[in-house]
Amino acid sequence: MPFREINSKMVEATVIPGQKMFSQRGAMLAYRGEVSFTPNIQGGQGGVMSMIGRRMANEATPLMTVEGSGTVMFGHGGHHIQVINLTGDTLYVEADRLLAFDGTLQQGTMFMGSQGGVMGMVRGQVSGQGLFTTTLKGHGAVAVMAHGGVIELPIAPGREVHVDPQAYVAHHGDVTNKLSTALGWREMVGRGSGEGFQLELSGSGAVYVQASEEKL
Amino acid sequence: MSGPVVFDPMTLPSDDNVNAYTFCVELKGSQWFLQKGKMIAYYGRIEFNGIGHGRFQGLIRTSFHSPLHAADWVVAEGSGKMLLADRAFDVNSYDLDDGNLTIRSGNLLAYQPTLALKQSIVPGFLTLIGTGKFVAASNGPVVFMEPPLRVDPQALVGWADCPSPCHHYDHGYMTGVMGGLRAFTGIGGASGEEHQFEFVGAGTVLLQSSEALMAEQPTGAVPQQAGIPGAGQPGSGPRRPGQRGDFQHHFGL
C-alpha cells in the first residue's frame, strides 16, 4: 500500500529503490530522503508514438517518474484526493485527474468510443477531456483528484448508475458505459447540447462521482 | 437526518474552532488584531477600529511592525464572541510560548496583541514573536513536518524556530543535457519539481496540502537600502532555467 492518506487533500508515498512511481507534474508538495523527479517524455510507457498519440488525444498530461529512497507528499490545487486500490482490475480515469500511481500498474489509453460507439464520442466532448481515457490495470494504488471529494457508488447487474458526465471522476470493474438521457433532462438543460446526457454505467464495479460539476 | 449543531454564546467555544473553517474568538474586554474582512458574525459588544485610531498608539508600538500593511488590519475590542473565517479555507489556531513563527502573509487572519508582528526578511512572509495565540488559514489542513525536508515553495505555509529556508535545485536538472533544450522547446518537459525550499536544523515546518496559493497580502515595502532582500525592483530577478512560461505555454505544457 504505497499511499498513506494524511488528510483529504494530501497523501504520503514511500519510495523504495527499484520501485518507481509516476505522478502528475507539479504534484510534489515535499519530500525527504534522496528522491528524483524526472520528466517523462514517454507518457509513462509505450514509447514516443504513444506519447504523440496521447497528445493528439489531448490526454498528454505530463507525468514524472519518481524514484529513489524516501517519502514524498503529494497534493495538487487543493483538490480532494481519493486513493483507489486495484486488485487486478482496470481503472478508467481521465489523465489529468491522476495525481500519482504505482509504477507497477500497466498504463493504457482507451478510446471511449470503442465501448460506447458514437455515444462514447459525445461523452468525450461532454466532459471536455478528449475521446481518450487513461486505463490503469494490475495490482497497486492510484491517487485520483476530484473537486470537492467523491462518493463511490457500486454498480451491480440490474443496478446501473447514471452519472452527470461533468461530475464523473473514474470507474473500475467490468463495466460498460453508454450515454443515455433521463426523461425530461434534455428538455431542461437545453436540447442539442452535450449536457443533456448522462453516462450510464452497467455491469459490476464502482464509479466515483465528485460533488461538483466543475472539471479540474 | 441530522441538521447542523446549533450554537449560542454559551455553547460557542472560546478561542477554538467551531468547525474546520470557522474559529471563535472570545473577547473579555481584551483586544485582537484582525485582518479586514475575516469576521463573519459576532455576539456581544465588540468594536472594530482601524489601527490608525489614535488610542492604539501604544498597542501598535508593541505589536505591529508592518507599517505599509496597516490598512489591512483592524483592532477588535470589547466583550463577546466573534467568528472568523476566510473564503472557506481551513482555519487553525497556533500557540506560541516565547517563540517565533514565520508565516506566509496571506495565511494570517488574526493574532493576540501579546504577540509582535514583524516583516520577515523573506519577502512575502511575516514573523510573529512572543507568547500568545494566532489564527491562520490554509488550503487544506496544515501538516507539521520536521527537517530535514525539501518543500515545494507553494506548499509552504511557514516555519517555526528553524533557520530560514534555502533554495535547492535538483542536481540532475542543473546538469542535465536536456536542461537547456527543455526550457526552450518544452520537449521532454520540465518535471516542475526542480526547485524546492530546503529546511535543515531543529524546528517545525508547516505545510499546506495543496499548491493553490491564497492571495498574498502585501507585507509592505522594505526600505530601499543596500543589503535588504527585496529592496531592488520587485519581481525582476533573473529567470530560472525551466521556469514555466515562454515556449512551454505554446506547447500546452
Next chain:
Amino acid sequence: MFRLQGSKTLAVDLAGDAVKAKNGSMVAYDGRMTFKKMTGGGEGLRGMVTRRLTGEQMAVMEVTGQGTCFFADRASEISLVSLHGDKLYVEASNLLCTDSGLRTGTTFTGMRGSAAGNGLFTTTVEGTGQAAIMSDGSAVALRVSAQYPLFVDPGAYIAHQGNLQQHFQSGVNFRTLMGEGSGESFQIRFEGEGLVYVQPSERNTIGGNV
C-alpha cells in the same frame, strides 16, 4: 428521505414522490428518474424563481422517480434543515433541494439584499419537511434569543428561520494609519427568537468589510 453522503453530496431516496432541486444539480442516480424544468406561472413554481436586479433566472427542476438521486453543486457543503410548520428564509443561490412537503415562495428583503450583492428577493420555504441548504464551507447555525442579538456580515449570511427581525446597521468605522481608505461597514443585526445560518466565506459585498 434526505441524507448526506459525505458533507457535499445529498442523497435523496425517492419512491414515486417528487423533490424540487436546483437546476442541473443532479450528479448521479440509480433507478428511474424523471426531470422537469419548472417554468414560470403557477403558484409554487414562480416561488423559487431567482429574481435579481438584473433580471430573472429560472433555477429549479422537479425530480420524480424510484431509486436514489444524488445532488451536489460546486463542492458546496450541505446542511439539512427540518421544518415543522415554520418558515425558512434562504438566499436562492443557497437552496439545493426541498421535499414535497414544503412550499417555496419569494419575499422582498430590501436593503440587505442590495448590500450583500445577492438580489432583492429572498426565497422562503415553509411547511413540514426537509430542505437542504448549501454554503461555501460548513455552515454554522447560531441561535438568536432576546438576550443574545447577533451581528452578521451580509456576505456570510445564507439563511435564517424563526421569528427574527433584521436591522441593517452601519457604524463600523475605519480610520487607518494612512488617513485614507476609511470606510463604513455594514452588518445585519438579528433580534428575536430563531436561528441564523452563516457560511465561513463572504460573497463580494459592497458594504461588509470587517
